[in-house]
Amino acid sequence: MCLAHFASMWSFSAYPTLLPQLRDAWGMTNTEAGLVSGLFFAGYMVAVPVLTSLTDRLDARHIYAVAAGAATVGSLGMGLLANGAVAAGLFQILLGVGIAGTYMPGLKALSDRLRGATQSRAISFYTATFGLGLAFSVFLAGKLGELFGWRVVFIVTAIGPLIAAAIVLGRLRPMPRASAQAPRFLDFRPALRNRLAMAFTFGYTVHCFELFGSRSWFVAFLDASRGNTDWSLSPADIHAGANFIAAFASIAGNEVALRLGRARWIRIAMLASALLSCGIGWAFGASMTLLATLCLLHMVLVMGDSAALTSGLVASTDPASRGTAMALYSTLGFGGGFIAPLVLGAAIDLGGGASAALGWQLAFICLGLAPLIAALLLRFAEPGRR
Numbered sequence: 001m002c003l004a005h006f007a008s009m010w011s012f013s014a015y016p017t018l019l020p021q022l023r024d025a026w027g028m029t030n031t032e033a034g035l036v037s038g039l040f041f042a043g044y045m046v047a048v049p050v051l052t053s054l055t056d057r058l059d060a061r062h063i064y065a066v067a068a069g070a071a072t073v074g075s076l077g078m079g080l081l082a083n084g085a086v087a088a089g090l091f092q093i094l095l096g097v098g099i100a101g102t103y104m105p106g107l108k109a110l111s112d113r114l115r116g117a118t119q120s121r122a123i124s125f126y127t128a129t130f131g132l133g134l135a136f137s138v139f140l141a142g143k144l145g146e147l148f149g150w151r152v153v154f155i156v157t158a159i160g161p162l163i164a165a166a167i168v169l170g171r172l173r174p175m176p177r178a179s180a181q182a183p184r185f186l187d188f189r190p191a192l193r194n195r196l197a198m199a200f201t202f203g204y205t206v207h208c209f210e211l212f213g214s215r216s217w218f219v220a221f222l223d224a225s226r227g228n229t230d231w232s233l234s235p236a237d238i239h240a241g242a243n244f245i246a247a248f249a250s251i252a253g254n255e256v257a258l259r260l261g262r263a264r265w266i267r268i269a270m271l272a273s274a275l276l277s278c279g280i281g282w283a284f285g286a287s288m289t290l291l292a293t294l295c296l297l298h299m300v301l302v303m304g305d306s307a308a309l310t311s312g313l314v315a316s317t318d319p320a321s322r323g324t325a326m327a328l329y330s331t332l333g334f335g336g337g338f339i340a341p342l343v344l345g346a347a348i349d350l351g352g353g354a355s356a357a358l359g360w361q362l363a364f365i366c367l368g369l370a371p372l373i374a375a376l377l378l379r380f381a382e383p384g385r386r
Helices: 002-008 014-025 030-056 060-080 085-100 103-112 116-148 150-157 159-171 189-193 195-226 235-260 262-283 288-303 306-315 319-350 357-381
Strands: none
Touching: 002 060, 002 103, 002 116, 002 159, 014 030, 014 060, 014 085, 014 116, 014 150, 014 195, 030 060, 030 085, 030 103, 030 195, 030 319, 060 085, 060 103, 060 150, 060 159, 085 103, 085 319, 103 116, 103 306, 103 319, 116 150, 116 195, 116 235, 116 288, 116 306, 150 159, 189 195, 189 319, 195 235, 195 262, 195 288, 195 306, 195 319, 195 357, 235 262, 235 288, 235 306, 262 288, 262 306, 262 357, 306 319, 319 357
C-alpha cells in the first residue's frame, strides 16, 4: 500500500512546482495562480465524502482503481490540452478527485486489515509515504520541466496512478462486504458526536492549511528570493529534499505521540511550526543555505503531527463507521488546503507581488496564524475539559 501510495502521488506537486513558469506563460496574477492551485483541493473536497464513505459499503480496492484512472486523465489533460487558467483549473479539479479516491480509501483499505499498535505504526508509514511521494513529485517535475518543458511533466507523471491501481488490484486481498452496522450513506452524525474524533479533524484542517499553503508557494518563494543569483541547487531540488526528509518526521512524530500523548505532542508541533512560519517571510532574499535550512525545518515541524492526527482519528472511531469519519476528516482537512493557496496568493499581491519582501512576509504570517490559534484551542479539546 505504501508503494502504491507513492506511485499515486507523482502528479500531485507538478503544478505548484511549475507555478512560476506557468504563471508567467499564461499571464496570471498570483491570486489567479493560487486559485488554480486551490481548485485541486476543491475537487478533492467534493469527491472525498462520497468516495471515502463508500468504503464502508464496498471494497476500497475498486474505488481506488477508478480514482487512479481519474488522476491519470487529469494529468494527461494538463499536459496535452491546458492552455490557460480556466482549462488548468478544470484538470486540477479532476486530479483532486483522483487523489480523493486513492489517499483516504487507501488508508481505509490498510486500516481494515490491521489491528492494535501495528495499525498505528502502519498508518504512520502510510502518511509518511505521502511526503515521500510528494518529494518525488517535486523532484520529477523540476527535472523534467528543466529538460523537456512543462507539458512532458504532466504526461510522464500520469503513469504513476496507473501503477498504483495495478499494485492495489493485484496485491491486496479482497475484503468481505461491509457490516450492516455501517451508517447511512453520507450520514456524518456519528462522527460529529464523537468529540475526540472532531478534535483530530479540526487539528487536521489546520495542519492541511499550513502544509498545502506552504507546498503551493514555497518553490515560488525560493525562486523569487534567488532572483538572478546562481544557486548550486534549484528551488525545486531544495523543496524536494526538504519534503523527503520531512516524511520521516511524520513517523518519528507518531512514536513521540505514543509516549508523550497525542494531544500534547500535536499542540507542541503546531506551536513550533506556527512560530517558524511567521518568521520565514523575513528571510526573503537571504542566502541559499539559510533558506534551505528554514525550508527543511519548516517541513519537519509541519509534518511532525501528521501521523499522530490520522492515527488518532482512526483509533477514536468505530470500524463500522470509520470510512464516513475519515471522509469528514479529509473533506475538512483538504478544505484548509483549498483556502490556503488562495489566501497566500492574495497576500502576496496585497504586499506588492512576488518580487516584494512585504508580500512574502504577509503570506507566511497568514500561514502561521492558523496553527498558532489551533494550538491554543486544542488545549480545550482534551477529555475532562469543558
